[in-house]
Amino acid sequence: MTVRVGVVGTGVMGADHVRTLTGGVAGARVVAVSDADQGRGRAVAAEAGDEVVFHADPVDLIGDAGVDAVVVASPDHTHEALATACVEAGKPVLCEKPLAATAADCLRIVAHEVAKGRRLVQAGYMRRFDPSYVDMKRALDAGSIGDPVLVHCVHRNARALHFFTPEMPFTSAAVHEFDVVRWLLSSEIVRVTVHRTRSSSRAAARLADPRLLVLETAAGVTVDVEVFVNAQYGYDVRCELVGELGTVSLALPSTTVVRAGGAEGxxxxADFRTRFAEAYRLQLQAWVDAAARGEACGPSAWDGYAATAVAEACLRAQEDGTPVEVELADKPALYGT
Amino acid sequence: MTVRVGVVGTGVMGADHVRTLTGGVAGARVVAVSDADQGRGRAVAAEAGDEVVFHADPVDLIGDAGVDAVVVASPDHTHEALATACVEAGKPVLCEKPLAATAADCLRIVAHEVAKGRRLVQAGYMRRFDPSYVDMKRALDAGSIGDPVLVHCVHRNARALHFFTPEMPFTSAAVHEFDVVRWLLSSEIVRVTVHRTRSSSRAAARLADPRLLVLETAAGVTVDVEVFVNAQYGYDVRCELVGELGTVSLALPSTTVVRAGGAEGxxxxADFRTRFAEAYRLQLQAWVDAAARGEACGPSAWDGYAATAVAEACLRAQEDGTPVEVELADKPALYGT
Amino acid sequence: MTVRVGVVGTGVMGADHVRTLTGGVAGARVVAVSDADQGRGRAVAAEAGDEVVFHADPVDLIGDAGVDAVVVASPDHTHEALATACVEAGKPVLCEKPLAATAADCLRIVAHEVAKGRRLVQAGYMRRFDPSYVDMKRALDAGSIGDPVLVHCVHRNARALHFFTPEMPFTSAAVHEFDVVRWLLSSEIVRVTVHRTRSSSRAAARLADPRLLVLETAAGVTVDVEVFVNAQYGYDVRCELVGELGTVSLALPSTTVVRAGGAEGxxxxADFRTRFAEAYRLQLQAWVDAAARGEACGPSAWDGYAATAVAEACLRAQEDGTPVEVELADKPALYGT
Amino acid sequence: MTVRVGVVGTGVMGADHVRTLTGGVAGARVVAVSDADQGRGRAVAAEAGDEVVFHADPVDLIGDAGVDAVVVASPDHTHEALATACVEAGKPVLCEKPLAATAADCLRIVAHEVAKGRRLVQAGYMRRFDPSYVDMKRALDAGSIGDPVLVHCVHRNARALHFFTPEMPFTSAAVHEFDVVRWLLSSEIVRVTVHRTRSSSRAAARLADPRLLVLETAAGVTVDVEVFVNAQYGYDVRCELVGELGTVSLALPSTTVVRAGGAEGxxxxADFRTRFAEAYRLQLQAWVDAAARGEACGPSAWDGYAATAVAEACLRAQEDGTPVEVELADKPALYGT
Structure with missing residues (x-):
């Protein structure tokens, strides 16, 4: 069976998803595209194939009987309405992160899904499909390093995009770390502290970039996270799980080693799209495979909610520097225990 | 357009190709399977999907009007007949390496293809699609290390399969090195020397394992190749291109770094299937994409012939230890200059 | 000129210093040894050479006219009296870390030295002589990574010695980090936070091991420090300086790479003595060279005081988890600005 | 006891030895210096200390009753006479590599030493004291990788010095590889083949640089050696021992890791002096310690002879490209079996 996919939003991420579905995912076909910018949307549709339909209104795409499943890659503030429409239509939806603009928005998606009675929403936290993170979790779960006692995370972008607001280092960047830490440790984040530091002169003053976050999980494991969105030298994501017997870290993903000019390097x-290209592909493949089986996989709406809730706790925590509790709603049975 | 693929041979490699086509390649569908072992073949067909047809005779599969393109992964001695049948039928064929059992057999495939007047055969030298080798060639071609002056290659298997003959370290293992060196350097291998060394006590006596090959290209570049098919500790392929300004090497493909028990590692x-899993997938994707466009890509029948011709020169060279010339037929225009 | 050295304390560190002075430092000769354990002291003296004198009383060693300079490697609580005696005698003294048992004790050494009017005390923070740390500081000071914005430190021992008290992770282990951070950043540590985490089941319950420290320097740079004295797998010290343009880290100090049993490692x-063997040697060589010139070098009594003062602030900070200010005395002019 | 050392030759290497003896070797004192260039020699003497005597004639230095042991770092053609004079005088001599200008010269030193009846000559093959090579040999001898079956060596200089003759890639550069391979494998090199390759345009035409050597030991182990004296990017020495169970390689000696400008490096x-600084120091320390005990250590005159004999075999082998036997004299009992 071929899963017929509609893609809402054809900006950088949406266009990438179309290309990946078309060029590297088995069992799927992009059949429809939508974008508020009709010119851009129609161009992406045309590039994807002659029979790809363009819908000016994303709700029409979701309702299109020829569409089996939907990728949402439009702006964050549209996610809640679109994900909800997919749930109402009973169609699987892969929604780019963050799941929605606020934790409250996310929670409404959760409520809709719970009312529907089955999981249809996958949050686009693609790191859970990255071979390095997958192997790291496998090593931890296999007991190779013993029980976890600490985690060190680093999230560096070369440069913040011009529209980055003071909230986005948390809600857009660190939110990946919150999701992956919850997943690696199988435990909610319950408390956060934000340590400021000397700001880089390369960062816009409003960003106070970088900073150091300290998270605590329900199981009592402490996690430090550097978030630096103007690190200049490249896009660099690091993670080390420290266990009672040893540690496991992400390897630097590299294909070649060059010796030239007095150095081996x-x-x-340069950015997340190349670093996580395979994770994005595997995420789409797993989502398509699950859709074909009528099942759900990967990070759920609840996971999307929890990551954004931690980001909002960080926003409060950075006000005065003291620890702030993460207040989560009760977890519905739909999402397991 | 979806390319309908038939797979001949469902042993380790054939079954892997079926799984990869089904689980990670866009634009393809496995529709037919053949194997001399009907039980194995039917099982693989069933696993691949309800509508997958089993043909007891591979020639029937090739002739099946519902099959657009063929993967040949049956024993080496069958390659010539099957590849030729595909050429006669005008269907693209991806033929596992070696292209055929002998250089003479390969050359007959070349002759058939030349008679047909268009490229239909792709030899299964998947390393040309491995991201590390691709980036290495890109670095060389971009001038990052200057013109090449030497190449160092290492080919290690953990253990030779029980049926390994004294010829197979050359015709089955080193043949990958011959292909990739020709491709990296864009130059034919014209001369070979085989240096014996102390044999490992872990190797069957008949194999004289390991050995060191020294190759010379038409452009005068010398290449050394360690071939060790009983290296015990793992499957390890290394390559360093040495240029006038620097060197580029394959990075060790790893996902995580573990610190435990007094070491960081x-x-x-363990074997080529995991090491080159992504190369195999990208090879199939590129082959399918080319088939959909009615074009050919990747290593040609000529490349398949040349690699086996070098292996045969090595067999002669190991007799007395002196350099042996590689005698190649004239290269048909179909394969470029 | 040969510097005639007396060594007080012949336990693990003292005996090592004797061996290093005898076997790898130019311009020095061990002439006298003292230890409360006479048997051990006399044995070390005998091993060091026929003419090496044993003094039962360390004050006699310090007063010995044949002794030009003194290494103090006796228990921490004896440091204040012995360092002070050296200052009174006008003899250069290299005093093992911590400089003294408490910050108050350290400050009295400082006061004596200030009264004497010249620097005679070098605190044994040997990392300042480690080639990796030296090159890291050189890279920072040369502007290779831009101005510093964050530092990440890891201090792991394989196992805490049986006599480790709850204070010692701070006063004996982390104190190295405090010194090296102050030195690398050329800035005092002014504020500390201690984050607890899940304790390792391998650690004695009293140690609450590991923990995460967050330090802030006078220049506003935030530093996180993992202190884990029961990490099991080895002795592992890591440091990454994060600057506005890039980062510089300690390389893992290794001599060989082994591929065996399915891994490259x-x-x-195993412990600090091998990890920092060259740093200890270079520390002694620099101290001897300075003594021969009648000068002082390396970490001063003030540095020894400041490191212990930070450790004591951490002890207060771990009580309630909130940030604690480091209260330092006014810095005497003798130690620069 | 302090060993009083005289140093003949105060060029780059000789001056380095004086500095190392003065600044990092225990139990030694430089007391005399000689150089054909009196200005240079007197300057080095003055820098080394007030009491250091300058001898215009190196034979006077060797005969000086105040000199216990001699370092010879003058031009290669002077080695035979000077080393022989030291042997006649019964004084330990550390002679820079090559031991002498030709194998015949070396053999005359051997004959003198044998006539004297005790080992006094140490050839300056300092790699035997390099911690990486030492640990590599230790791993091999401990059986960590099983019995050796192959060795891969790389010797790269950034640029050949202007006076490099066509012989010097063998007699001056590769000679280090010959010594270290003999030592690592505890077996003589009995046969050599020289493979030419495309020359680098950066190399003087007369040098035919780089080339690939293939050596065979008496125990039947084959060794390949890249010798490239114009590699441009740096001074890079690599070695991998391949055993029946695994491999051990030299780690890249580095102190820090820098991430900047899109790379981690x-x-x-830049040259052998920094790469092998610690090996040079440890070589001198071991030589001084042995001299103090009245013993010999390290590579012997025989080792110096054998390395140069292999280099001369390579010169013959490069004429026609076929294997050439290394003809060694009978090994005197003085040098063991």
Whole structure:
């Protein structure tokens, strides 16, 4: 069976998803596209194939009987309405992160899904499909390093996009770390502290970039997270799980080693699209496979909610520097225990 | 357009190709399977989907009007007949390496293809699609290390399969090195020397394992190749291109770094299937994409012939230890200059 | 000129210093030894050479006219009296870390030295002589990574010694981090936070091991420090300076790379003596060279005081988890600005 | 006891030895210096200390009753006479590599030493004291990788000095590889083949640089050696021992890891003096310690002879490209079996 996919939003991420579905995912076909910018949307549709339909209104795409499943890659503030429409239509939806603009918005998606009675929403936290993170979790779960006692995370972008607001280092960047830590440790984040530091002169003053976050999980494990969205030299994501017997870290993803000009070096990726290209592909493949089986997989709406709730706790925590509790709603049975 | 693929041979490699086509390649569908072992073949067909047809005779599969393109993964001695049948039928064929059992057999495939007047055969030298080798060639071609002056290659298997003959370290293992060196350097291998060394006590006596090959290209570049098919510790392929300004090497492909028990380590792959899993997938994707466009890509029948011709020169060279010339037929215009 | 050295304390560190002075430092000769354990002291003296004198009373050693300079490697609580005696005698003294048992004790040494009017005390923070740390500081000071914005430190021992008290992770282990951070950043540590985490089941319950410290320097740079004295797998010290343009980290100090048993690995040191063997040697060489010139070098009594003062602030900070200010005395002019 | 050392030759290496003896070797004192260039020699003497005597004639230095042991670092053609004079005088001599200008010269030193009846000559093959090579040999001898079956060596200089003759890639550069391979494998090199390759345009035409050597030991182990004296990017020495169970390689000697400008890198040394600084120091320390005990250590005159004999075999082998036997004299009992 071929899953017929509609893609809402054809900006950088949406266009990438179309290309990946078309060029590297088995069992799927992009059949429809939508974008508020009709010119851009129609161009992406045309590039994807002659029979790809363009819908000016994303709700029409979701309702299109020829569409089996939907990727939402439009602006964050549209996610709640679109994900909800997919749930109402009973169609699987892969929604780019963050799941929605606020934790409250996310929680409404959760409520809709719970009312519907089955999981249809996958949050686009693609790191859970990255081979390095997957192997790291496998090593932890296999007991290779013993029980976890600490985690060190680093999230560096080369440069913040011009529209980055003071909230986005938390809600857009660190939110990946919150999701992956919850997943790796199988435990909610319950408390956060934000440590400021000397700001880089390369960062816009409003960003107070970088900073250091300290998270605590329900199981009592402490996690430090550097968030630096103007690190200049490249896109660099690091993670080390420290266990009672040893540690496991992400390897630097590199293909070649070059010796030239007095140094031996490996390239650091320029941005997340190349660093996580395989994770994005595997995420789409797993989503398509699950859709074909009528099942759900990967990070749920609840996971999307929880990550954004931690980000909002960080926003409060950075006000005065003291620890702030993460207040989560009760977890519905739909999402397991 | 979906390319309908038939797969001949459902042993380890054939079954892997079926799984990869089904689970990770866009634009393809496995529709037919054949194997001399009907039980195995039917089981693989069933696993691949309800509508997958089993043909007891591979020639029937090739002739099946519902099959657009064929993967040949049956024993080496069957390659010539099957590849030729595909050429006669005008269907693209991806033929596992070696292209055929002998250089003479390969050359007959070449002759058939030349008679047909268009490229239909792709030899299964998947390393040309491995991201590390691709980036290495890109670095060389971009001038990052200057013109090449030497190449160092290492080919290690953990253990030779029980049926390994004294010829197979050359015709089955080193043949990958011959292909990739020709491709990296864009130059034919014209001369070979085989240096014996102390044999490992872990190797069957008949194999004289390991050995060191020294190759010379038409452009005068010398290449050394360690071939060790009983290296015990893992499957390990290394390559360093030495240029006038620097060198570029394959990075060790690893996902995580573990610190435990007094050491920091990364895993070495156990066999070629995991080491080159992504290369195999990208090879199939590129082949399918080319088939859909009615074009050919990747290593040609000529490349398949040349690699086996070098292996045969090595067999002669190991007799007395002196350099042996590689005698190649004239290259048909179909394969470029 | 040969500097005639007396060594007080012949336990693990003292005996090592004797061996290093005898076997790898130019311009020095061990002439006298003292230890409360006469048997051990006399044995070390005898091993060091026929003419090496044993003094039962360390004050006699300090007063010995044949002794030009003194290494103090006796228990921490004896440091204040012995360092002070050296200052009174006008003899250069290299005093093992911590400089003294408490910050108050350290400050009295400072006061004596200030009264004497010249620097005679070098605190044994040997990392300042480690080639990796030296090159890291050189890279920072040369502007290679831009101005610093964050520092990440990891201090792991394989196992805490049986006599480790709850204070010692701070006063004996982390104190190295405090010194090296102050030195690398050329800035005092003014505020500390201690984050607890899940304790390792391998650690004695009283140690609450590991923990995460967050330090802030006078220049506003935030530093996180993992202190884990029961990490099991080895002795592992890591440091990454994060600057506005890039980062510089300690390389893992390794001599060989081994591929065996399915992995490629490098050894992690078992303890600080092998990890920092060259740093200890270079520290002694620099101290001897300075003594021969009648000068002082390396970490001063003030540095020894400041490191212990930070450790004591951490002890207060772990009580309630909130940030604690480090209260330092006014810095005497003798120690620069 | 302090060993009083005289140093003949105060060029780059000789001056380095004086500095190392003065600044990092225990139990030694430089007391005399000689150089054909009196200005240079007197300057080095003055820098080394007030009491250091300058001898215009090196034979006077060797005969000086105040000199216990001699370092010979003058031009290669002077080695035979000077080493012989030291042997006649019964004084330990550390002679820079090559031991002498030709194998015949070396053999005359051997004959003198044998006539004297005790080992006094140490050839300056300092790699035997390099911690990486030492640990590599230790791993091999401990059986960590099983019995050796192959060795891969790389010797790269950034640029050949202007006076490099066509012989010097063998007699001056590769000679280090010959010594270290003999030592690592505890077996003589009995046969050599020289493979030419495309020359680098950066190399003087007369040098035919780089080339690939293939050596065979008496125990039947094959060794390939890249010799490239114009590699441009740095001074880079690599070695991998391949055993029946695994391999051990030299780690890249680096102190820090820098992430900047889109790459993660470590520095490659610019020349042998920094790369092997610690090996040179440990070589001198071991030589001084042995001299103090009245013993010999390290590579012997025989070792110096054998390395140069292999180099001369390579010169013959490069004429026609076929294997050439290394003809060694009978090994005197003085040098063991």
């Amino acid at each position: 490996v390239a650091v990726h | 990364v895993a070495v792959h | 490098v050894a992690v040191h | 470590v520095a490659v040394h």
